[in-house]
Amino acid sequence: MRLLMWWSGRALSSAATLLGVSVLIFAAVRLMPGGFAETVLGPFATAEQKAELATRYGLDQPVFMQYGHWLGTVAGGDFGISMISRQPVGAELLARLPVTAELSLLAVAVSVLAGVPLGVLTAVRARPGGGGAAGRLLSGLGVSVPEFVLGSLVVFVFSRYALGLEVGAWVPLTQDPARNLATMVLPAAVLSVFAVSVTARTTRDAVMGVLVEPYVTAAVGRGESPWFIVRHHILRNAAAPVVTLLGTITAYLLGGALIVEHVFNLPGVGSYIVQAVGRRDYAVVQAGVLLAAGVFIVMNVVIDLLVGVLDPRLGVTAGRRS
Amino acid sequence: MSLLSVRNLVIDYAGTRALDGADLEVAHGEKVGLVGESGSGKSTLGSAVGRLLPRPARRGGGEVLVAGEPVFDLPPAGVRRLRRRHLGFVFQDPIGSLDPTMRVGAQLRLVLGRGADVNVHLERVRLDDPRVARAYPHQLSGGMAQRVAVAMAMATSPELLVADEPTAALDSQVREEVLNVVFALAADAGTSLLWLSHDLPAVARRCDRVAVMYGGRVVEHGPAREVLGKPAHPYTAALAGSAPAAAAHGARLEPVPGRPPVLTGPSPGCAFAPRCALAADRCHHERPDPVRVRDQEVLCHRAGEVTA
Amino acid sequence: MKRLDRLSLGGLACLLVLVVFALGSLAGAGGDPDAIVGPRLRPPGPGWWLGTDNLGRSMLPRVMEGVGTTLLLSSIAVLVTAAVSATFGIIAGYRGGYLNELVMRLVEVLYSFPAIVLAILVAAVLGPGQVAALASIVLATIPLMTRLVRAAAVAVSQRDYVTSAVISGARLPRVLGRHVLPNVAGTIAVQGTYALSVGIAVEGGLSFLGFGVQPPQASLGVLIQRGGTYMIAAPWLILGPGVVLVVAILAINVVGDGLRDQLEPRETRSLT
Numbered sequence: 001m002r003l004l005m006w007w008s009g010r011a012l013s014s015a016a017t018l019l020g021v022s023v024l025i026f027a028a029v030r031l032m033p034g035g036f037a038e039t040v041l042g043p044f045a046t047a048e049q050k051a052e053l054a055t056r057y058g059l060d061q062p063v064f065m066q067y068g069h070w071l072g073t074v075a076g077g078d079f080g081i082s083m084i085s086r087q088p089v090g091a092e093l094l095a096r097l098p099v100t101a102e103l104s105l106l107a108v109a110v111s112v113l114a115g116v117p118l119g120v121l122t123a124v125r126a127r128p129g130g131g132g133a134a135g136r137l138l139s140g141l142g143v144s145v146p147e148f149v150l151g152s153l154v155v156f157v158f159s160r161y162a163l164g165l166e167v168g169a170w171v172p173l174t175q176d177p178a179r180n181l182a183t184m185v186l187p188a189a190v191l192s193v194f195a196v197s198v199t200a201r202t203t204r205d206a207v208m209g210v211l212v213e214p215y216v217t218a219a220v221g222r223g224e225s226p227w228f229i230v231r232h233h234i235l236r237n238a239a240a241p242v243v244t245l246l247g248t249i250t251a252y253l254l255g256g257a258l259i260v261e262h263v264f265n266l267p268g269v270g271s272y273i274v275q276a277v278g279r280r281d282y283a284v285v286q287a288g289v290l291l292a293a294g295v296f297i298v299m300n301v302v303i304d305l306l307v308g309v310l311d312p313r314l315g316v317t318a319g320r321r322s
Numbered sequence: 323m324s325l326l327s328v329r330n331l332v333i334d335y336a337g338t339r340a341l342d343g344a345d346l347e348v349a350h351g352e353k354v355g356l357v358g359e360s361g362s363g364k365s366t367l368g369s370a371v372g373r374l375l376p377r378p379a380r381r382g383g384g385e386v387l388v389a390g391e392p393v394f395d396l397p398p399a400g401v402r403r404l405r406r407r408h409l410g411f412v413f414q415d416p417i418g419s420l421d422p423t424m425r426v427g428a429q430l431r432l433v434l435g436r437g438a439d440v441n442v443h444l445e446r447v448r449l450d451d452p453r454v455a456r457a458y459p460h461q462l463s464g465g466m467a468q469r470v471a472v473a474m475a476m477a478t479s480p481e482l483l484v485a486d487e488p489t490a491a492l493d494s495q496v497r498e499e500v501l502n503v504v505f506a507l508a509a510d511a512g513t514s515l516l517w518l519s520h521d522l523p524a525v526a527r528r529c530d531r532v533a534v535m536y537g538g539r540v541v542e543h544g545p546a547r548e549v550l551g552k553p554a555h556p557y558t559a560a561l562a563g564s565a566p567a568a569a570a571h572g573a574r575l576e577p578v579p580g581r582p583p584v585l586t587g588p589s590p591g592c593a594f595a596p597r598c599a600l601a602a603d604r605c606h607h608e609r610p611d612p613v614r615v616r617d618q619e620v621l622c623h624r625a626g627e628v629t630a
Numbered sequence: 631m632k633r634l635d636r637l638s639l640g641g642l643a644c645l646l647v648l649v650v651f652a653l654g655s656l657a658g659a660g661g662d663p664d665a666i667v668g669p670r671l672r673p674p675g676p677g678w679w680l681g682t683d684n685l686g687r688s689m690l691p692r693v694m695e696g697v698g699t700t701l702l703l704s705s706i707a708v709l710v711t712a713a714v715s716a717t718f719g720i721i722a723g724y725r726g727g728y729l730n731e732l733v734m735r736l737v738e739v740l741y742s743f744p745a746i747v748l749a750i751l752v753a754a755v756l757g758p759g760q761v762a763a764l765a766s767i768v769l770a771t772i773p774l775m776t777r778l779v780r781a782a783a784v785a786v787s788q789r790d791y792v793t794s795a796v797i798s799g800a801r802l803p804r805v806l807g808r809h810v811l812p813n814v815a816g817t818i819a820v821q822g823t824y825a826l827s828v829g830i831a832v833e834g835g836l837s838f839l840g841f842g843v844q845p846p847q848a849s850l851g852v853l854i855q856r857g858g859t860y861m862i863a864a865p866w867l868i869l870g871p872g873v874v875l876v877v878a879i880l881a882i883n884v885v886g887d888g889l890r891d892q893l894e895p896r897e898t899r900s901l902t
Contacts, residue, residue: 016735017735017738017739017742018742020735020736020738020739021739021742021743024739025751028751028752028754028755029754029755124901133636133637136637136884136887137637137880137884140880140883140884140887141876141880143883144827144876144879144880144883145876145879146831146834146835146875146876146879147835148834148835148838148839148851148854148855149834149854149868149872149875149876152854152857152858152861152868152872153868153869153872155858155861156861156862156865156868159861159862160862160865211899211901212376212899213418214413214414214415214418214419215418215419215420215421215422216899216901217374217411217413217419217899218411218413218419218420218471218474218475219421220372220374220405220899220900220901221372221374221405221409221410221411221475222405222406222410222411222433222474222475222478223401223402223403223404223405223406223407223409224402225402226901229901230901232421232424232432233421233424236423236424237421237422237423251742251743251744252744252745254744254747255744255745255746255747256744256746258744258746258747258750259746259835259838259839262839263858273747273750274750274839277750277753277754277839277841278840278841280754282754285750285751285754288747289743289747289748289750289751292743292744292747293742293743293747296742296743296744297742310423311422311423312422312423312458312460313422313458313460376899377899377900
């Protein structure tokens with residue numbers, strides 16, 4: 001019951017955040033210097049176009065009414081019409097979503113499969129004084145190479161030398177899964193480098209925090225083997241911060257995907273937004289940014305539920321607080 | 323042969339010396355109380371028995387033998403075997419010593435092996451309520467959690483149980499219950515007990531022998547009644563007063579004037595000398611060797627002169 | 631304060647070299663970044679140690695200028711972030727109540743945007759340019775720093791010396807400035823260091839997409855973006871600024887790690 005209360009409270013607070021995000025996005029575009037109609041239609045718009053725009057967005061009404069109107073249409077799944085393609089933005093985003101989703105999922109999978117073991121291993125073998133300089137430098141390098149540098153480099157290497165993987169020839173998953181995967185490997189790899197490093201670092205920190213807990217000392221005292229202690233006592237106790245990180249990583253990957261899709265010329269949501277900004281296609285920018293923030297917020301709620309299941313103490317203490 | 327034998331053990335933590343040549347013997351079936359102020363090295367000695375010291379700790383010399391095996395010179399697998407076969411540990415923080423993400427029953431089963439009857443082991447520590455096995459550690463009281471920890475430590479009937487102030491975090495009423503459980507189980511299984519404690523009167527009542535620690539050394543060691551009744555070391559005398567039995571039930575150690583030392587290297591003389599009323603010149607410059615006074619082993623230059 | 635470890639000192643040295651690099655560019659060392667010095671798209675060699683670009687300009691002074699632009703932009707942005715986060719984080723953490731709730735809500739909203747997405751939104755609104763880059767970095771780095779400063783301030787305001795200062799009649803600005811601020815300064819320093827590396831990455835990313843610093847002014851992101859066009863024929867155009875950018879971010883992160891390890895030393899235990 002208390003848990004239910006807590007979860008609904010959490011959901012409510014996320015809804016508030018989402019609302020705040022929508023206000024910010026609405027305000028950002030609507031209150032742009034130069035005026036909305038001017039910005040959207042350009043300086044050479046006819047009076048007719050302006051009138052159409054005004055009725056469509058309710059520009060003659062007070063700003064908060066405009067916001068309500070906008071929110072209503074967005075909630076109904078109507079993100080407006082792209083100024084460039086003249087297509088509904090919602091449909092275009094939906095068509096491009098699978099590419100971004102596939103890219104992000106691949107990267108998340110890699111970062112969990114590689115980052116978690118790496119973090120556990122380095123934590124269990126850590127020495128006082130924080131490990132070797134080489135290891136620290138390597139893990140530091142992982143979080144320090146931006147996608148646009150690494151991506152450009154990978155594109156260069158793989159297009160200059162025939163290394164078996166094509167760059168820039170994307171194939172839809174539905175058309176040829178094998179070739180699709182072959183074209184996604186490199187972008188996913190580039191996207192996951194940062195995520196793997198962050199996952200490894202967070203896992204390492206979490207595991208090191210658990211290692212000094214008395215119940216670990218107690219397990220060592222019972223003569224359990226390191227592998228047994230890691231499996232039964234450490235993984236689950238260290239999971240909360242790592243799972244929480246996955247929420248943040250998702251947000252990060254959405255941002256990273258934007259760059260990676262641009263670099264590798266993949267037809268995903270990210271490259272769509274980049275193009276839209278370049279063409280001042282604001283309906284698309286609004287919808288894309290709202291989508292990115294929305295996914296992040298929803299993801300975090302899901303993660304919170306998961307963490308509550310993982311650690312029986314959290315639900316109770318959180319329930320007491322609210 | 324003693325079950326546990328600690329010889330001239332030196333343990334350093336980055337820059338500070340926790341043990342400065344400690345000696346201790348525990349025989350089969352014996353109940354030994356290890357007493358001393360915080361910082362005297364009790365916990366370090368207790369952990370060293372199972373090589374459970376935290377990472378920055380380094381052994382500077384000496385050895386620990388459990389059932390004749392040198393704990394510090396064994397390979398990792400050997401230490402694990404030794405811990406499983408011979409040793410059990412109970413720590414200060416009862417709830418902290420249990421895995422917070424696992425139900426009590428599941429944790430016990432992990433120790434006992436599949437198919438074991440968890441409830442039998444819980445009943446042995448007088449936890450008869452079947453709900454305990456289904457509870458998470460944070461849902462238990464400190465006393466209940468500590469009894470679960472005792473059940474886990476005693477599940478394998480170890481030869482030596484090291485209990486590091488197991489009741490320090492508990493209410494005074496619960497203390498006696500937990501101690502009763504510990505001593506009863508130990509007596510049943512023939513387990514030797516090394517009990518680290520502040521509680522001098524309780525130690526006097528329950529233990530066969532007492533070892534008193536000061537400045538990282540065991541400064542006096544002998545039969546409980548003798549050590550606390552007729553102390554031969556000035557520090558023990560100060561701790562115990564003249565009649566330990568007269569001290570209030572559960573009372574803490576009477577404070578000795580001055581502060582315990584923080585050593586950075588070997589103490590040049592007797593570590594207690596700066597606080598000792600009997601200190602002579604040589605006490606400051608010459609490390610005392612063990613001398614025998616009545617039934618006690620004492621580290622003191624003036625041991626013969628202490629009159630309790 | 632204890633000494634930083636060797637790796638962090640190395641990072642600090644790297645940063646210093648980059649700063650000298652940037653200052654040198656202002657003083658005209660390395661040559662005029664806009665002067666055409668030789669043939670187009672030449673690999674590194676005497677006269678153009680990092681090669682020449684598509685107009686025959688030497689890359690060395692351009693990279694030096696780029697380092698300067700990137701570092702300056704990021705540093706200013708981080709100073710703004712530090713000032714804003716420190717102010718709101720401390721007040722929210724110390725006072726609690728509605729103010730705390732409001733600040734945390736706003737921070738939560740900002741935190742919901744991936745940094746580069748937020749940057750793009752800012753660039754879309756303000757139009758591409760340095761101001762957009764600056765504002766992006768500030769908005770992207772504010773949430774985390776404000777949260778952590780607030781957490782530190784909450785912990786500090788419960789300590790005895792703060793309570794005793796309040797009881798002895800110290801006024802609020804004095805309590806916050808004299809007692810709370812110095813105790814959250816470590817957090818600000820560590821987070822400021824990390825924010826600087828985030829800032830460099832955000833500026834780079836935004837300029838790389840074409841929405842940040844605009845040519846002909848050079849920043850590391852601009853150079854990498856321009857280099858991408860001629861990547862196959864002249865990979866040094868991207869390698870030079872790319873390596874410098876990575877080194878800058880890495881050096882800053884390493885320094886940040888060193889600071890953090892000092893602020894919160896870690897214990898470990900052996901499982902054997």
